[in-house]
Amino acid sequence: MPKLGAEPIRRAALVKATIETVGEAGSLEVTVAQIARRAGMSSALAHHYFGSKEQIFLAAMRSILTLYGAEVRGALSTATTAESRLRAIVSGSFAPGSFRRETISAWLNFYVLAQTLPEAHRLLRVYQRRLRSNLRHELRPLVGARAEAVARGLGALIDGVYIRAALADGAPDRAYALKIVTEYLDRELEVRG
Amino acid sequence: MPKLGAEPIRRAALVKATIETVGEAGSLEVTVAQIARRAGMSSALAHHYFGSKEQIFLAAMRSILTLYGAEVRGALSTATTAESRLRAIVSGSFAPGSFRRETISAWLNFYVLAQTLPEAHRLLRVYQRRLRSNLRHELRPLVGARAEAVARGLGALIDGVYIRAALADGAPDRAYALKIVTEYLDRELEVRG
C-alpha cells in the first residue's frame, strides 16, 4: 500500500512518537520498536528512514528546540519595548506547546543525551547561546552592565523550573512556573538606590 | 581470599564506583560489570550484595543526597544569624565535595531515574522538601510573606545552575555558580521601598 511521498509524513510521525514515548517512559531506554509501533509502522521502516536510533533521537531533539524557538519568536512578534520583549521571551519559554508533561520529560532526557552525543551537545549549546544572547540584548538598556549576569541567571532559572516540573506530579503548572521566573525578573528590573 | 567484614567495604566501593561510572559515562546505561570492575570485584559479587542493578543505583543516589545534606549541615554549623545561615545553605549546596563533574553528571542522571523509579522519586522529593523548608525558615524573618516564593525560586535556581554545570565543558566553576545564586539572593534581601 505504498502512498508516494510518505517519507516526510513518516519522519514527522516518528519524531512525534519519539517525544511521546520518551516522555511517557521518562527515559531514553525505549526501543525503536516501541517508537515505531506508536507511529504506526514497523521498526524496519524507522531504521529505513533514520538509519539509527541515535538519528531518531537527534531529530526529536531538533524538533523540540525548533518548536521552542518558534514559540519564543511568536511571543516576541507583538512586543516592542525592551521590557515587553524580555517578558515575551520568558513567557514564550513556558508556552503551552512546549511546557507539557511529556515534552518536559523528553527535554530532561535530551539534556542527558547531550552528555553522550556530541551532536546533541552542540544543539543544546546553540539553543543556550541564542537564548542568552536574546536576553542580554534586551537587558542591556534596562540593567546595563548587569545584563550578562542577569541573562545567565534567568537562563539557569528557566532550566531549573523546567526540570522541577518534570518531577512534580500532576500536570505542570504554567502560571506557577511563570510566576517564579517573572518575580526574579521583577526584582532585577526594580530601580534601586 | 575472603577477608571477613567485607560487606560494608564492598558496598561502599560499589557505590563510589557507580557514581564515577555513571558520571563518566554521562548515562545510566552502564553495566553492572563496568561498575564492579571499577570497584575491583566481579559482577556476581555486586549482585550478591545488592541484589539488582536498581538497588545499586538507589544506594548511589542515597549516598549523593546524604553527602549533600552533610555538607549543608556542615556549612550551617558555624552560622548564627538568619542571613548567614541562608548563605551557608547556598554555599553548602556548591561545596567542593558535591559540586564535582562526575557527581553533577550522576545527579542529573539520578534526576532522570526519579522519573522511572518510585523510590528514587521519593528520595528526591525528600531532599527538595527539606531544602525548601530550611530556606523558608531562614527567609521568614528576612522577607516575611515572600519566604515561600523565594525559597522555591532559590531551589529551582540551584538545580538549574547544577544542570548547566553538567553541560559546561571543563571543570565546573564553583565561584561562578555561587555568584549567580548569591546575586539572586542579594536582590531578594535588598530593602525595597
Added chain:
DNA sequence: GTTTTTGTTGATTGACGAGTCAATAAACTT
C-alpha cells in the same frame, strides 16, 4: 577436625533489542 558461615568468581542462561536483508507490492516512467 568437621561443620557452618561468609566471601568470591567463572560460566551459563535467558531475554531483549539494534540493525540487516530478502521479499513483496504499489505506484511512476518510458
Added chain:
DNA sequence: AAGTTTATTGACTCGTCAATCAACAAAAAC
C-alpha cells in the same frame, strides 16, 4: 508491458547484559 523507484515488513543475526548457579576458599564456631 517492462523496468525502475519508493514503500513496507517479517524474519533473522549478532551482540549485550542482568541475573543465577555451582563450586571453591578461608575463617569461625562447635
